[in-house]
Amino acid sequence: MTTPHDTAAPPLKEGGAAPGRPPGDDTSAAAQQKRARLSRRWQRDMRWSPYAFVSPFFLLFVAFGLFPLLYTGWASLHQVELTAPTDMNWVGLRNYTRIFDDEFFWNAAWNTLTIGIISTVPQLLMAMGIAHILNYKLRASTFFRVAMLAPYATSIAAASLVFVMLFGRDYGMINWALDAVGINPVDWQNDKWASQIAVSSIIIWRWTGYNTLIYLAAMQAIPHDLYESAALDGASRWQQFIHVTVPALRPTILFTCVVSTIGASQVFGEPLLFDANKGTSGGAEHQFQTLGLYLYEQGWVAQHLGRASAIAWAMFLILIVIGIINYVISRRLRASS
Amino acid sequence: MRARTLPHSRLRSGGGTRTARRTRRAVVVATVAALGAGLLAGCADDGDGGGGSSSGGSGGGGGDKTTITLGLFGTMGFKEAGLYTEYEKLNPKIKIADNVIQRNENYYPPLLNHLTTNSGLLDVQAVEVANIAEIVNTQADKLSDFSKVSGVDKSKWLDWKWEQATTKDGQTIGLGTDVGPMAICYRTDLFKEAGLPTDPAEVGALWAGDWAKLITVGEQYKKKAPKGTVFMDSPGGLLNGIIGSEKEKFYDSSGEVIYKTNPAVKAAFDLTAEAAEKGLVQSQTQFQPAWNSTIANNKFAAISCPPWMLGTLKDNSKPEAKGKWAVATAPKSGNWGGSFLTVPKSGKNVEEAQKFVAWLTAPEQQAKLFKVQGSFPSAPAAYTSPEVTGAVNEMTGDQPIGTVFAAAAKSAPVQVIGPKDQIIQQGLSDNGVILVTKGKSAKEAWDSAVKSIDNKLDQ
Numbered sequence: 001m002t003t004p005h006d007t008a009a010p011p012l013k014e015g016g017a018a019p020g021r022p023p024g025d026d027t028s029a030a031a032q033q034k035r036a037r038l039s040r041r042w043q044r045d046m047r048w049s050p051y052a053f054v055s056p057f058f059l060l061f062v063a064f065g066l067f068p069l070l071y072t073g074w075a076s077l078h079q080v081e082l083t084a085p086t087d088m089n090w091v092g093l094r095n096y097t098r099i100f101d102d103e104f105f106w107n108a109a110w111n112t113l114t115i116g117i118i119s120t121v122p123q124l125l126m127a128m129g130i131a132h133i134l135n136y137k138l139r140a141s142t143f144f145r146v147a148m149l150a151p152y153a154t155s156i157a158a159a160s161l162v163f164v165m166l167f168g169r170d171y172g173m174i175n176w177a178l179d180a181v182g183i184n185p186v187d188w189q190n191d192k193w194a195s196q197i198a199v200s201s202i203i204i205w206r207w208t209g210y211n212t213l214i215y216l217a218a219m220q221a222i223p224h225d226l227y228e229s230a231a232l233d234g235a236s237r238w239q240q241f242i243h244v245t246v247p248a249l250r251p252t253i254l255f256t257c258v259v260s261t262i263g264a265s266q267v268f269g270e271p272l273l274f275d276a277n278k279g280t281s282g283g284a285e286h287q288f289q290t291l292g293l294y295l296y297e298q299g300w301v302a303q304h305l306g307r308a309s310a311i312a313w314a315m316f317l318i319l320i321v322i323g324i325i326n327y328v329i330s331r332r333l334r335a336s337s
Numbered sequence: 338m339r340a341r342t343l344p345h346s347r348l349r350s351g352g353g354t355r356t357a358r359r360t361r362r363a364v365v366v367a368t369v370a371a372l373g374a375g376l377l378a379g380c381a382d383d384g385d386g387g388g389g390s391s392s393g394g395s396g397g398g399g400g401d402k403t404t405i406t407l408g409l410f411g412t413m414g415f416k417e418a419g420l421y422t423e424y425e426k427l428n429p430k431i432k433i434a435d436n437v438i439q440r441n442e443n444y445y446p447p448l449l450n451h452l453t454t455n456s457g458l459l460d461v462q463a464v465e466v467a468n469i470a471e472i473v474n475t476q477a478d479k480l481s482d483f484s485k486v487s488g489v490d491k492s493k494w495l496d497w498k499w500e501q502a503t504t505k506d507g508q509t510i511g512l513g514t515d516v517g518p519m520a521i522c523y524r525t526d527l528f529k530e531a532g533l534p535t536d537p538a539e540v541g542a543l544w545a546g547d548w549a550k551l552i553t554v555g556e557q558y559k560k561k562a563p564k565g566t567v568f569m570d571s572p573g574g575l576l577n578g579i580i581g582s583e584k585e586k587f588y589d590s591s592g593e594v595i596y597k598t599n600p601a602v603k604a605a606f607d608l609t610a611e612a613a614e615k616g617l618v619q620s621q622t623q624f625q626p627a628w629n630s631t632i633a634n635n636k637f638a639a640i641s642c643p644p645w646m647l648g649t650l651k652d653n654s655k656p657e658a659k660g661k662w663a664v665a666t667a668p669k670s671g672n673w674g675g676s677f678l679t680v681p682k683s684g685k686n687v688e689e690a691q692k693f694v695a696w697l698t699a700p701e702q703q704a705k706l707f708k709v710q711g712s713f714p715s716a717p718a719a720y721t722s723p724e725v726t727g728a729v730n731e732m733t734g735d736q737p738i739g740t741v742f743a744a745a746a747k748s749a750p751v752q753v754i755g756p757k758d759q760i761i762q763q764g765l766s767d768n769g770v771i772l773v774t775k776g777k778s779a780k781e782a783w784d785s786a787v788k789s790i791d792n793k794l795d796q
Contacts, residue, residue: 079796190620
């Protein structure tokens with residue numbers, strides 16, 4: 001690549017190091033050739049080195065991202081069992097068409113939606129409230145902020161096991177507490193809504209702190225004079241929250257909504273561990289089987305790789321639809337603000 | 338001599354002298370290559386991962402010792418019974434290393450993966466009885482044939498145990514370690530309070546020959562039941578007991594799925610549902626934390642009981658429950674559980690591994706295993722050994738339990754087992770009969786189970 005003259009540095013005064021080729025005839029043919037070779041090598045280096053630098057990611061992506069994605073798509077068009085993954089029978093779109101009348105799939109999709117709503121909405125509302133409180137001047141505020149993040153740092157497995165004990169029907173602490181205030185014990189694992197609420201509570205417990213910190217960071221970026229002028233206008237704390245904090249947080253709220261939606265559509269560990277024995281069926285009546293669990297059940301328990309692949313792709317398409325909805329809503333919101 | 342100063346622009350963009358640049362570039366390229374290759378190779382290479390660094394293969398590592406690696410699930414007890422050290426003493430050139438994964442549902446899918454790709458297998462791999470039919474039907478060509486190994490004598494095993502690991506063309510791919518002859522364990526103190534006999538022979542006579550009689554005993558128990566207790570631990574456990582005593586359960590001998598039409602399965606389901614409707618079983622699923630708590634709290638009087646169940650009871654009971662249990666013969670003998678050891682052909686030490694497995698599953702070693710671990714021998718020759726006949730268990734006090742289980746093992750039917758037995762069994766208990774304890778009718782529960790099972794069986 002040659003440097004265009006009009007953008008090159010102006011020639012230096014006498015005494016400065018001249019960037020150009022020094023005049024004079026000490027340029028023997030050999031030296032010129034050498035310089036040309038070096039220059040070519042230099043150009044090659046400039047051109048190809050960046051690709052070498054970024055290649056690790058792309059090699060990994062091809063091996064562990066793109067290839068599985070494409071192979072899953074290929075497998076979803078076959079009848080193929082885990083016991084003989086190389087033995088594939090072409091079935092065309094059969095794995096997809098049967099999803100339409102697979103009541104277990106739709107049951108799982110519906111559960112994913114309801115668990116997603118039960119877990120995401122209270123989680124974000126609570127996170128907002130807690131962030132608002134943490135935003136006041138508090139003693140040991142760093143301690144509280146770190147403590148908020150502790151559940152997020154806990155492994156799902158450990159958390160779920162503790163929650164299973166808490167939600168036990170006969171000897172769980174929650175039923176014991178309900179009994180103490182005169183409420184009949186709830187069968188947390190086998191009742192449809194109770195079990196979904198229980199699973200959601202694990203998710204809420206884990207993710208509230210994470211969202212709190214995001215909200216808190218955004219709140220601290222809100223200029224103080226907005227609050228001062230609101231206070232001068234006679235706005236109460238609550239009115240300040242509604243009319244100053246929330247509008248200023250709108251982009252952050254949108255971000256947490258998108259991230260939580262994606263998280264909710266992939267819920268897997270909590271319902272799997274909530275019923276450690278029935279595991280992938282998500283309860284005796286599949287009452288808290290999410291799409292992630294159903295996919296796992298088809299693939300690893302029933303060993304139907306083809307069906308599982310089709311479910312994976314269906315989930316992928318559903319996620320894209322959710323993504324588009326999110327995008328449309330966020331554009332509307334941005335336009336209206 | 339001072340180095341030639343380079344123009345500033347070159348220093349910034351190129352950096353360093355030419356040789357330094359070349360070296361640096363070489364380093365970068367090498368790093369990139371190593372990273373890429375290493376990470377890609379990482380997934381192809383995990384064969385050694387399972388065995389840990391100790392599995393150096395033959396001749397590797399410490400001197401000229403051969404290391405035999407075992408892949409096991411749960412506590413199979415070989416190490417606990419001191420069998421590794423004993424074998425190492427007998428064969429100074431052998432070292433044994435095992436890799437244990439606690440739950441079979443975490444152990445089996447990777448094993449199946451390794452078998453289908455024929456890589457990443459250890460010298461010896463254990464297989465649970467619920468999976469053996471699938472392995473026999475689909476993976477036999479990757480496993481070595483024990484029927485041709487010298488020193489392995491078919492007649493030492495229970496016939497049905499040997500058959501379970503044998504393909505149609507006579508290839509035996511695994512040797513049985515233990516079986517799960519089923520009896521009924523019951524709490525003598527609770528039975529006494531409820532006005533029932535407590536002597537094992539008398540209790541066994543109450544229900545001998547017919548599972549329906551067990552339900553009748555349950556009703557008697559319920560009439561005078563100690564406060565807060567229920568007759569049996571779970572519908573799943575009872576169903577397992579009844580179905581385990583049938584000759585044909587989910588598959589017929591030609592390999593067809595018949596669970597829906599097999600009257601024996603439906604009868605077992607209905608009988609369990611009846612027990613659930615009458616409130617004779619806890620509303621629990623086995624092996625869950627809540628079920629463990631019911632054991633700890635002494636809330637049920639009886640349980641379908643293969644020998645290994647005594648270990649489960651021990652693990653979950655409070656100390657005061659020790660010695661309060663007794664073992665009675667089940668209405669009909671059956672089997673629940675038991676494992677096999679296989680030797681993959683792709684292993685590093687196939688011959689040594691075969692020798693080791695043959696030794697490990699010989700009657701003498703099985704008897705030692707029973708004494709320590711409660712895994713019941715699959716070799717009848719062991720049933721007369723003092724380790725078995727004189728065996729007592731801390732849960733059952735001084736009752737010699739070996740004879741009860743030995744009788745059950747000998748009279749258990751040669752059961753037809755199929756590749757998807759586990760899915761069907763679990764569907765019937767965990768997606769089916771458990772629902773009766775939640776107030777569904779037996780028919781609704783059956784329909785729900787069938788729908789769930791069929792969806793899993795449908796390819």
